[in-house]
Amino acid sequence: MKMYGNWRSAAAFRVRIAMNLKGIAYEEIFLDLDAGEQFKPDFLAINPQGAVPALFDGDGPPLTQSLAILDYLEETQGGMKLLPADPRERARARSLAQVVACDTHPLYVPRVRTFLMEHYGLPREKMLDFLRNAFTTGLNVLEKRLSTEAGTGRYCQGDAVSHADLCLISLWVGTGIFGIDTAPYPTVKRIAEALLALDAVARAHPLRQPGAPAQ
Amino acid sequence: MKMYGNWRSAAAFRVRIAMNLKGIAYEEIFLDLDAGEQFKPDFLAINPQGAVPALFDGDGPPLTQSLAILDYLEETQGGMKLLPADPRERARARSLAQVVACDTHPLYVPRVRTFLMEHYGLPREKMLDFLRNAFTTGLNVLEKRLSTEAGTGRYCQGDAVSHADLCLISLWVGTGIFGIDTAPYPTVKRIAEALLALDAVARAHPLRQPGAPAQ
Known part of the structure; x- marks a missing residue:
């Protein structure tokens, strides 16, 4: 497969992880x-x-x-399954994924940040309050749900990696870049660290892609 | 089934349509x-x-x-199918749905509007520029894709209603509420009008739910 992506794209990061976990050969054009x-x-x-x-x-x-794309890969490719077989568990994994992919990530993409600065004349540092609010709101929801809902296991949904984890880690790696305090999110942190220990995730990490700044 | 919703929630509107089309009995708590x-x-x-x-x-x-929720209903309930059987067509229907549900709708929900006004001290009218930008950006993407991609038919994906249409119409009804000029989006408009002519959509319309303002 051939993917157009970018080192810092949270969305491309999710897809790279899925392809690595499923053992799909791909080329990424950055x-x-x-x-x-x-x-x-x-x-x-x-x-x-x-x-x-x-x-x-x-x-x-x-x-x-x-x-x-994640659903398409799940439906058409072999290799590791990234959604549970049970419909209720699938729905929970997808719901957690969408807390990130719908309600959090789209609020801090470059086009939104640019609009806030250009249209409202906000200096960058003040604009970043909007981004930080998106991060902390999303992380709060994840922490509350993951720390209280019965479905949580080693990963977001039970003990197998799912779409929810791909989205969680795509948000988590941004906390370092944007200086978000992660102390209030111990459950998110535990799962993020378990994910980062997987080779398929580590190889897909934004900072290991061409074009990324030196660490 | 029992759903917690609200007359003006675009997300609840999508789910109401799916339940109506599938013939699922439900009670909504507003x-x-x-x-x-x-x-x-x-x-x-x-x-x-x-x-x-x-x-x-x-x-x-x-x-x-x-x-x-839409995927859960698709996987567990009988009645009309709201995703195509072909994986590529499913992926396109889902992608179009996500243009709305991920990249557009989360930018104009009340909590974002409130943050812009309270944190940046923007008067309501000026804050609404952010909302209008979200609407027009999302509508532009839908119009470009629907008017050029081969998959478009009577509805977003071919001639059967799919998740893409449920999302499209949930955005479309907001154009009237927020005074968005719809002239630049003739393909979106054609599909929206076809959808509004369906009884399952008309019954689910926000303005026909308890608590909605008189038209």
Whole structure:
């Protein structure tokens, strides 16, 4: 498979982990988001949204939106399953994934940060309050749910990695980049550390991709 | 089934449509979001996120996040199918759904609007620029994709209603409420009008639920 991504894209990170866990061979083409490559005509012809990831599985139109790609891989590929078999457990894994992928991540993407600075004239540091609020709101929900709901195990849903974990870790790695205090989220932290210890996650880590700053 | 919802919740609207189309009997308990009922202990015990919808299917823990609920209904209930059988078509329907449910709707929910006004001291009218930007960005992506991609038919994906349509219409009904000019989105409009002509959609419409303002 061939994926258009970027080292710092949380959404591309999720898909890389899934492909590593499932043993899918892929090539990633890293767009330079700072240079606006995602808005050039060549890429807009692939994804009119101007967003990564965009995945090609052989011929056929590109697949977009990370959660839709994760479901597609689950439905079409062999290897490790990343959703439980039980419908209620699947629903919980998906719900936790969407706390991140719907209600948190879209609030701090570059286009939102740019709009806040350009339209409202907010200096960067003040704009970042919006981002920090998104992070802490999302982390609070994850912590409350993961620390109280019976479904939590070694990972978000039981003892097997699921889409919920791919989303959790994609949020977690941002806490370091943006200086978010993680002390209030011990359950999230425990699961994040278990995930980072997996080779499939470590190899997919944003800071290990081409273009990432030196650690 | 029993759902906690609210007349104006775009996410609850999606779930109501799915239950109507599938012929699922349900009761909806309407929380007063303006009075903050979603943040009272009784409801936080159901959904720590303080968000609707939360769905009970018999006993067992509540189901949350509209897209996770839609997949759960698809996997466990009979009646009309709301995702195509083909994996690529399913992926496209889900991707279009997520353009709304991930990248658009979470940007204009009340908690974001409140944060912008309270934290940045923006007057309501100026805050609404953020909301309008979210709407027009999302509608632009939908229009570009729906008007150019081969998969579009009478509805977003072919000629059968899918999760993409439930999300599209949940965004569309907001254009009237917030005064968004819909002229630039003729394909979105065509599909929205086809959807509004369906009894299952019309009965689920926000303005036909208890608590909605008179039209």
